[in-house]
Amino acid sequence: MKNIGFENVTITGGFWKDQQDINKNNSVYSVYNRFYDTGRFESLKQDWQKGMPNRPHFFWDSDVAKWIEALAYILCKTPCDDLEAKADEMIDLIEKGQAENGYINSYLLHFEPDNIFSDRNRHELYTIGHLIEAAIAYDKFTGKRKLLDCMEKCLDRVYKVFIEENSAGFVTPGHEEIELALVKLYKYTGNEKYLEMAKFFIDKRGLNEKNESSNPFEPKYSQSHLPVREQTTAEGHAVRAVYLYTAMADLASLTKDAELLKACETVFSNIVNKRMYITGGIGSTPVGEAFTKDYDLPNISAYTESCAAIGLIFFASRMQLTSKDSIYGDIIERILYNGFLSNKTLDGKAFFYENPLEIPPKESKVDGVRYPITQRLEVFGCSCCPPNIVRLLATLGDYIYSTDEDTLFIHQYVSSEASFEVGSKQVKVVQSTSYPTDGRISITCTGADIKAALRIPYWCDSYAGRTVNGYLYVDLKDGETFELTLDMTPRFISADVRVNEDIGKAALMRGPVVFCLEEVDNGPYLRSIRMREDASFTLGTDEKLGVMTLTADAEKLISDVSDNAPLYFGTKTRKYEKIRAKFIPYYAFANRGESEMIVFTSVI
């Protein structure tokens, strides 16, 4: 299968059009401003001196790179001269700061030139990887190739040090990213050397030819516990892991490496069947920002880094092209509407690094225990997530369609138009829907009779037609409109009994959207609300938030929280009051100040 790239897809209205508008009107500016304030752009000048504010960090170039990349994607559809001028300036500084020998990292060149390529944990190749992605995007969508020239020169240096000389302090990067960037660059330039480099970094991982394990969480932390083809479980730092798997999937497709593809399938299955939150979030623990073990999915301490959710979208999107199986589109959808969208405030100006599935009562928090932050921030010390969110939203069109000979695959339901070729004919597809508010989708293709394969989402039991591996195959006559209706009756979802914390509880979903309860709507002690399995929900709108709501009858413990309340008392005296529980989409939580929140609710 071949993807229809976002540059050939226009999102024309509805849910994601709104999100993209917020992205280009707010988020890209918000990230720019906070990066500017914190000296990230200035740091390219390599002139920081003691006593100045904002001491640079060795991964700051990657923040700049991701912002440039995100901007380039926005520029593809929307001119934005003021920001483009800023990016041009940054690129000039990057070029100016590049070492004679091609090396780029404004921190190491300025502060520790003697330590270049000596420490596996300094993110040098990761940063170069992000700069490569930025360079490709900027060249492609602005026609300006200065950064691309810089990166090609830089890669000559990387090739020399790592492949020709093997003279670096390590063989493979501690933080993966360059692998997927190299594949992208190979596809963009056709230069086989970049494919060779990607293959080198992927194949060498886990062989640990140099002592690469200075970090206490290693070797799993950087997926170096086994050669990649022997890996069967998702391990270590979740972002590193999914960036690696993305590159593995790319390489497996390009080189028809069945063994590597099998490893990708096995690890993907391990993630989505045993190590993924219902929101699509991954990485259960802040300790090493990592995967832990099968079915360990705690709610309050869920780490579920925003970048990891995004990385899993990357991985799934690569896998989607290898197999006509709806699981990949299902996972992308699960993440997009939940663990991805939760990353940002509704106005797109602030972001979560971690995305907990429960915010406990403030008073129940204990000193010395780590809890995630409960309100999004505009910038973090390690601010990898915000620009990652911006670039994902700008390229959302990438995830909607792909083609295979005479068949158009429709993976995501987004009002949009796209152009593509079938045989020698130019075809235009127009998709119109109010998804996820409503499950009706209409598809019209003009230009040829074609076959279409529509993903029937995992959450939908009721639709017309028969599916093959989750896709409904239909013949579309030129100009005819096909209507698909997906039943979006709200339903409670339980977790496997091995997820110890969720036993007896369930999460409410409607269509692809996971819902939650917030204190601001339902009062304190959210765990004391219990729902009936067959609760009847009413769909509504929260005007202030501008999001869907679901309300239903429920019971809530009548609680005595006076100072003299008994600590223990006969359960028979326990009384429930009838309430109307109000659920909002999980992605919209924490937009109204500090508030308790739960996804997994007591359901009897």
Added chain:
Amino acid sequence: MKNIGFENVTITGGFWKDQQDINKNNSVYSVYNRFYDTGRFESLKQDWQKGMPNRPHFFWDSDVAKWIEALAYILCKTPCDDLEAKADEMIDLIEKGQAENGYINSYLLHFEPDNIFSDRNRHELYTIGHLIEAAIAYDKFTGKRKLLDCMEKCLDRVYKVFIEENSAGFVTPGHEEIELALVKLYKYTGNEKYLEMAKFFIDKRGLNEKNESSNPFEPKYSQSHLPVREQTTAEGHAVRAVYLYTAMADLASLTKDAELLKACETVFSNIVNKRMYITGGIGSTPVGEAFTKDYDLPNISAYTESCAAIGLIFFASRMQLTSKDSIYGDIIERILYNGFLSNKTLDGKAFFYENPLEIPPKESKVDGVRYPITQRLEVFGCSCCPPNIVRLLATLGDYIYSTDEDTLFIHQYVSSEASFEVGSKQVKVVQSTSYPTDGRISITCTGADIKAALRIPYWCDSYAGRTVNGYLYVDLKDGETFELTLDMTPRFISADVRVNEDIGKAALMRGPVVFCLEEVDNGPYLRSIRMREDASFTLGTDEKLGVMTLTADAEKLISDVSDNAPLYFGTKTRKYEKIRAKFIPYYAFANRGESEMIVFTSVI
């Protein structure tokens, strides 16, 4: 009120007679043997050299002391020449090891004589306190006063260093214990100097006249955050705290210090109404082995050190003499049948240091997270708990009766006989009961007509008569038998809604006994069992364990734990199977190998 000491009380049969028999037949030997194996007794010789096993620790003298003390209590009722000879030898070594100036601590004298009384956290006064308690017991029940002489000489040194010279590196001990020992010694010898010393150490706490806060958890860790009369909440290391409060209550009674008594009442109320597990366990966190905050009572990570439960019995027993309120006897009962008895295996040979309220499925445990041990051990590196358990059981008679002019207070229901004086008459009370198997108690007093006050336990709603502050007052004619019947219908107990983890759950109690579910009886995934609030229980016996059981109809999730089971699925497809849930007393858990366990069960 005046206590009737255990030396005047004979436990004649039933539940606690069995426990005392196990204690004197097994536990006192088991602790002796493991302390011997680990070099604790040898260490008194102060001859350890590099290369030898079992390097001594600065608190080891306290382990020896508690074992001698426990033995002395056993000797009061049961001659035991072999062990008495061992104790005599130890006391000889203690005398021999005592410094010229009276100081005793075999570790510091041998390893760090220059550091004596320089570091508040070396447990020197704590160790001396335990030796004082041992000396009193050994003198009283064997007539041998050698250790008492040593300790009086030692206390002369303590008096000089701390009170006359103020020349130590600290003013008050980091670990309380000597305060309550000094009160005991004052009462035993009548020497006012010991009362003065107790008062000194209590009154100076929290004034922090020297920099006493080297520990990161300080000043709360050692209750030094405020002068004791200003303390209102239980803080810091739980054992230290309750040892302090015990001495405070002693001192308040002796000196009629209303302000100090008020502080004791306030702190006691804070513990039992906001910071105590349903088992009577205290200390919610392993971090500093400490109290945390109101309503923070996690089940899996409950620390609830055995010594802390015992210390709370001490504290409550002192408070019991200050007020004719059944709360104190209630708390003692709650601890005895639950958080205290859980401390040891049913055969009395191994012990818990921590007493968790839930053992999760083994597979749900995650690397890097601290879990309590799941099986009792015979000895620990820090083995304070085992001898503490032995001495408490040996003195159980202390907690049953007290007298006030013409009234006999019956605090605990234990088949026993006791002698006491009312006015000038010698009275004998005979109590006969199968408690806690059954709620019928008969009381007969001979020798005089007296008044009796019988504690009506907090868990009992149904009994004949009217109570004043929880005591049922009755007139007992000489020779007449009074029958009390307490309704022991099993019932579920809920926790305050602020105990976030227990919402929607309840613990099963029958009479004073808290029950639990174990995997060995009920299969894995205990959280997937749910009970009805009005479940009807059948009382039975587990022949192998020799304990009561309660069985009732329940539901358990039918779980698919195959490798291909779906991680998330529609709650409507969730199926429960009918099971017969089998509960055993909490104190009997972990006697049949590794097993999941829960106290707070899902109750709908």
